[in-house]
Amino acid sequence: MQLIDGKATAAAIKAEIAEQVNQIVAKGGKRPHLAAILVGHDGGSETYVANKVKACEVCGFKSSLIRFESDVTEAELLAKVDELNHDADVDGFIVQLPLPPHIDEQTVIEAIDYHKDVDGFHPINVGRMAIGLPCFVSATPKGILELLRRYHIETSGKHCVILGRSNIVGKPMAQLMMQKAYGDSTVTVCHSHTPDIKAECQRADILIAAIGQPAFVTGDMVKEGAVVIDVGTTRVPDASRKRGYRLQGDVDFDGVAPKCSYITPVPGGVGPMTVCMLMANTLLAGQHAVYA
Numbered sequence: 001m002q003l004i005d006g007k008a009t010a011a012a013i014k015a016e017i018a019e020q021v022n023q024i025v026a027k028g029g030k031r032p033h034l035a036a037i038l039v040g041h042d043g044g045s046e047t048y049v050a051n052k053v054k055a056c057e058v059c060g061f062k063s064s065l066i067r068f069e070s071d072v073t074e075a076e077l078l079a080k081v082d083e084l085n086h087d088a089d090v091d092g093f094i095v096q097l098p099l100p101p102h103i104d105e106q107t108v109i110e111a112i113d114y115h116k117d118v119d120g121f122h123p124i125n126v127g128r129m130a131i132g133l134p135c136f137v138s139a140t141p142k143g144i145l146e147l148l149r150r151y152h153i154e155t156s157g158k159h160c161v162i163l164g165r166s167n168i169v170g171k172p173m174a175q176l177m178m179q180k181a182y183g184d185s186t187v188t189v190c191h192s193h194t195p196d197i198k199a200e201c202q203r204a205d206i207l208i209a210a211i212g213q214p215a216f217v218t219g220d221m222v223k224e225g226a227v228v229i230d231v232g233t234t235r236v237p238d239a240s241r242k243r244g245y246r247l248q249g250d251v252d253f254d255g256v257a258p259k260c261s262y263i264t265p266v267p268g269g270v271g272p273m274t275v276c277m278l279m280a281n282t283l284l285a286g287q288h289a290v291y292a
């Protein structure tokens, strides 16, 4: 079994990005600028956004964090989105999800100019991705593809089983894994109404778990030699930790790892790659490399 080290891979990629930024700035070019909108004080979102701001520093990007209290109106938030759409200094921006229940997430996502949608959540980017056109590919699936590529893991002709059908991970991951230019795999997507998830998982050469159910995937569900990618990051209570919780993936690591050829840990697997691919998308936005 080989551990897929997302933390080290992300650090290497961020160093590559920083080098490119140095070259751009040395030639008199513009330093890429990522803005992030954070609504409220959800612990997970605070951590994710702090990690994104920190990653911008490492990459040599300019970053702006725009905060709103959780009682912000949808109109106020949309006004800020409109302002960022028209701010020539901002190359790309994100609105951290989830948003409070009184705000319609889809309305906000669709208000973002797709040229600056470095999350790749706008329907234009999602649609273009689905038919293999240049677009911003959302960061988590892009990070997983990059891990598979950097570890020279063959995906072509393999059977990939994806647990979860979210717009952020499951659906785009399935689209990318089936496409000839990316995964070139045969793809099965499982969800809460799949009759026999265990049997589906047992057929997987590559198993990608993104359902947000701690330790859902157990050793008996995994084929000998499978590649297991764990997208889950649920906070579970843990009195032995200073913070009072630990991050638990969707995979029971100790039970599953001995059967795998490759496996991602939690933390230190997919998570750091997600932040890193947001940086990669911001660099592309700054270079107008996706959309002229």
Ligand code: GUN
Pocket: 094, 095, 096, 097, 098, 119, 139, 140, 168, 274
């Ligand atoms: N919430 C959880 N993951 C993400 C992400 O990748 N982007 C944004 N904007 N919000 C998220």
